[in-house]
Amino acid sequence: MALKHLPLKKSPWIFHLSTGSCNNCDIELLDCLTPRFDVERFGILLVGSVRHADALLVTGALTRQCVPRLKECYEQMPKPGLVIAIGNCACSSCIFRDSYNIVGPIDKFVPVDVYIPGCPPKPEAMISGIVKALGKL
Amino acid sequence: MTDQRKQTLQELQERFGAKLEMEERSPKRIYVLVDKTDVPDVIRFMFQEQGARLCTASGIDGRWGVEIIYHFSYDGQNMIVSLKTLVEKPFLKIQSVATFLPAANWIEREIHEMLGVEFIGHPDMRRLLLPDDWPEGEYPFRRS
Amino acid sequence: MSYTIPIGPYHPLLEEPEFFKLKVEGERVVDMDVRIGYNHRGIEKVAESKTWDQDTFLVERVCGICSTSHPIAYVNSVEDLLQIEIPERAKYIRCVVGELERVHSHLLWAGLAGHFIGYNTVFMWAWKYREIILDVFEHITGNRNHYAMMRIGGVRKDILKEDIPGFLASMDELNEKNDMLTKAVIDDPVLHARLKGVGILSKEDAIAYGVLGPTARASGYDIDVRRDEPYAAYDLVDWDVIIMEEGDVFAKAAVRLLENTESIKIIRQCLERLQSMPEGDFFLPVEDFPVGEGIGHHEAPRGECFHYVRSDGSNSPIRHKIRAPTFQNLPSFKASCIGETVADVTLVTASIDPCYCCTERMVTVEDNEGNQMYDGQDLIRLSQEKTEHIREQMKG
Numbered sequence: 001m002a003l004k005h006l007p008l009k010k011s012p013w014i015f016h017l018s019t020g021s022c023n024n025c026d027i028e029l030l031d032c033l034t035p036r037f038d039v040e041r042f043g044i045l046l047v048g049s050v051r052h053a054d055a056l057l058v059t060g061a062l063t064r065q066c067v068p069r070l071k072e073c074y075e076q077m078p079k080p081g082l083v084i085a086i087g088n089c090a091c092s093s094c095i096f097r098d099s100y101n102i103v104g105p106i107d108k109f110v111p112v113d114v115y116i117p118g119c120p121p122k123p124e125a126m127i128s129g130i131v132k133a134l135g136k137l
Numbered sequence: 138m139t140d141q142r143k144q145t146l147q148e149l150q151e152r153f154g155a156k157l158e159m160e161e162r163s164p165k166r167i168y169v170l171v172d173k174t175d176v177p178d179v180i181r182f183m184f185q186e187q188g189a190r191l192c193t194a195s196g197i198d199g200r201w202g203v204e205i206i207y208h209f210s211y212d213g214q215n216m217i218v219s220l221k222t223l224v225e226k227p228f229l230k231i232q233s234v235a236t237f238l239p240a241a242n243w244i245e246r247e248i249h250e251m252l253g254v255e256f257i258g259h260p261d262m263r264r265l266l267l268p269d270d271w272p273e274g275e276y277p278f279r280r281s
Numbered sequence: 282m283s284y285t286i287p288i289g290p291y292h293p294l295l296e297e298p299e300f301f302k303l304k305v306e307g308e309r310v311v312d313m314d315v316r317i318g319y320n321h322r323g324i325e326k327v328a329e330s331k332t333w334d335q336d337t338f339l340v341e342r343v344c345g346i347c348s349t350s351h352p353i354a355y356v357n358s359v360e361d362l363l364q365i366e367i368p369e370r371a372k373y374i375r376c377v378v379g380e381l382e383r384v385h386s387h388l389l390w391a392g393l394a395g396h397f398i399g400y401n402t403v404f405m406w407a408w409k410y411r412e413i414i415l416d417v418f419e420h421i422t423g424n425r426n427h428y429a430m431m432r433i434g435g436v437r438k439d440i441l442k443e444d445i446p447g448f449l450a451s452m453d454e455l456n457e458k459n460d461m462l463t464k465a466v467i468d469d470p471v472l473h474a475r476l477k478g479v480g481i482l483s484k485e486d487a488i489a490y491g492v493l494g495p496t497a498r499a500s501g502y503d504i505d506v507r508r509d510e511p512y513a514a515y516d517l518v519d520w521d522v523i524i525m526e527e528g529d530v531f532a533k534a535a536v537r538l539l540e541n542t543e544s545i546k547i548i549r550q551c552l553e554r555l556q557s558m559p560e561g562d563f564f565l566p567v568e569d570f571p572v573g574e575g576i577g578h579h580e581a582p583r584g585e586c587f588h589y590v591r592s593d594g595s596n597s598p599i600r601h602k603i604r605a606p607t608f609q610n611l612p613s614f615k616a617s618c619i620g621e622t623v624a625d626v627t628l629v630t631a632s633i634d635p636c637y638c639c640t641e642r643m644v645t646v647e648d649n650e651g652n653q654m655y656d657g658q659d660l661i662r663l664s665q666e667k668t669e670h671i672r673e674q675m676k677g
Contacts, residue, residue, distance in 0.1 A: 020320045022342045022343060022344055022348075023345040024427060027389065028425070034404075036409060063319060063320065065318050065321070066319055094342075095338075095339055096322050099322055099323035099324070101322060120426055120427065
């Protein structure tokens with residue numbers, strides 16, 4: 001593993017992006033910050049700007065309106081950066097794949113490093129997925 | 138059916154007479170057929186004088202036109218009265234009720250962009266749900 | 282001189298994307314517009330190609346927070362079409378699930394609102410006590426969210442007698458924590474100064490815009506589907522509707538927290554009835570769908586959830602109209618936001634508890650040359666700073 005990736009492994013800062021989700025994955029993700037799971041003790045922080053992020057966590061089935069934003073966020077994220085697809089909708093568009101307004105899944109537009117399926121994936125699954133993603137580096 | 142419900146429906150029938158065709162599917166669900174030109178007056182009466190609440194409006198594409206159903210709830214009386222009207226093709230125009238009923242503002246915008254119905258006099262007819270780059274003239278809920 | 286402030290589409294604690302445009306003059310908001318559509322997934326159209334049973338799972342995914350509200354409204358509408366009455370056991374179970382969801386949703390909201398005004402402890406505590414409810418859900422249904430409990434004609438799983446004492450104990454614990462949170466909010470003088478008189482929605486505006494749920498009840502508009510058109514077991518148990526007159530953010534917060542107490546009361550009574558009832562059917566088998574129409578509604582945590590279905594006798598609905606409460610509540614933001622300061626905007630938005638994914642399917646302040654003055658983080662920081670300022674003033 002390259003030297004520049006070492007700090008990344010210790011405490012990834014994550015930016016959360018919802019591209020048209022029912023919000024359940026987003027709530028379970030925020031749940032990771034709360035006392036029961038408390039990922040902040042591992043140094044994982046939710047940041048307000050993608051320019052500070054090491055990992056982009058994407059939820060949602062990707063509506064047409066969100067495509068330019070997804071691409072922009074991916075480009076603005078400093079590399080090396082991870083893209084993690086959270087939830088069935090981000091992984092495969094799930095039940096919405098035939099809808100007229102859904103163009104996903106997200107791996108059609110950005111390269112995805114880790115897929116965390118589930119509807120919604122439990123916080124334990126998300127933490128496990130993020131740890132696996134860090135292991136990829 | 139309770140006396141209060143009977144009275145409300147009687148008032149409505151007396152006010153508009155033959156313009157309304159009322160059908161009682163069950164004590165709590167009344168469906169009223171009305172011509173599109175009478176819609177604003179009937180809604181004004183139901184909202185302003187009878188205190189009904191607009192729940193929403195459903196638009197359904199059909200062979201002869203778009204059927205719009207305005208659903209009104211009479212909360213204290215445990216009854217929903219659905220006002221049905223047909224907006225004929227190819228003109229697809231109907232008077233907007235959003236001018237005196239702000240609750241109808243967004244739903245008329247939605248029916249316009251999904252089905253292509255023009256609501257005459259709507260204060261703010263802009264795209265609501267579809268993306269900016271959705272082609273004009275393409276209505277997702279049209280069947281033909 | 283007026284500036285236009287776009288808010289959105291993304292910022293960290295408003296989990297869903299939306300785009301508000303605020304026009305400000307000095308510090309005051311003079312006009313507001315909102316652009317939605319980022320979450321529009323075309324669910325109504327997808328519903329036409331799914332069978333009646335598949336639709337129950339589809340509508341669950343309209344919204345994650347009020348996950349069971351849409352299925353309850355949907356099965357109510359299909360049962361209206363079929364003109365059937367579900368077994369009594371199913372009624373109580375539906376009530377339990379619906380009310381548990383109400384408490385979880387209001388606690389979630391309390392946490393977010395707490396963050397917006399700078400009370401991060403409230404955020405952490407509210408979400409921690411939410412876990413009690415999620416554990417009960419996992420025990421009954423197998424999942425913390427998206428419980429898939431509803432089916433046409435009843436419910437999909439039973440609540441077993443041997444589990445009920447455990448759930449009653451959880452409800453006692455939840456009640457205690459909720460009481461603590463409620464008192465902390467209602468008795469705090471800083472919160473009084475921060476939230477009272479902010480974002481007032483008058484009763485006339487509430488009626489004109491047709492707002493629903495706690496947003497309406499906080500403005501004195503007395504509507505609640507559970508009492509006005511009782512379904513499930515709401516007319517079989519004792520509970521009260523909470524109404525306040527002021528219409529400001531404080532009233533909305535108080536209504537939600539006090540509603541939690543009523544919900545826990547309903548849940549306890551339903552669980553006790555289930556415990557004393559003999560074992561029995563919890564669903565009615567449904568075979569055929571007649572031609573016709575059905576309307577169903579349910580009091581979701583944010584207000585009335587309305588579903589309309591039309592059937593032509595086939596296996597799928599030919600039209601399924603879904604109207605979520607936030608669709609009616611959002612436009613009223615125009616009336617409650619105008620006249621407020623920039624620092625209060627996030628709070629007034631949050632007070633109607635917007636659920637954009639239900640409605641459909643963020644903030645930078647720019648000056649007239651398009652140069653950015655504030656962004657989303659800045660507006661939350663402004664809101665938190667205002668609270669700090671008020672706290673300092675009260676100390677001194």
